[in-house]
Amino acid sequence: MEKHIQLPLTEELAKTLHAGDTVYLTGTIYTSRDAGHKRMCEALARGEKIPFDPTDATIYYVGPTPAKPGQVIGSAGPTTSGRMDAYAPTMMSVGARGMIGKGARLPEVVEAMKKYHGVYFGAIGGAGALLAKCIKKSRADRIRRSWRRSTSPSGSRRHAAFCYHRLRRK
Secondary structure, three states: OEEEEEOOOOHHHHOOOOOOOEEEEEOEEEEOOHHHHHHHHHHHHOOOOOOOOOOOOEEEOEOOOOOOOOOOOOOOOEOEHHHHOOOHHHHHHOOOOEEEEEOOOOHHHHHHHHHHOOEEEEOOOOOHHHHHOOEEEEEEOOOOHHHHOOOOOOOOHHHOOOEEEEEOOO
């Protein structure tokens, strides 16, 4: 079934989704890879807040590349979700609900998804340039100085911890 969802992804919306649905997401989607997830989970373990409210948030596991002139972002293809499996249950426990990536998830993540009503959206690998065309706004959002120390594989510092993106309505 085809569904169009305006984010945030509430528990009620999540419960309407079924395996095999084609889902179009519109709204704010946060992006983070393994290094950003690690820093967020370490901050949570210390009792600190993370730089965004994770309640009903959707996180895209993406390794974006720098934008060319006139573009909002470069290629924005999904990265392997298994890299975030150690952190996904913690992120769901504080309210994050949606995850976008590629590849299988560990049984611990599947159990956390059942417990917290999480949703895993499978993205198509190799479609980064096409997916980037759906992003209409990108910005780093209040990343503390200590969060900026490392860079993504593409060398883009602004995506080292997380960013958020506004997607076009289809």
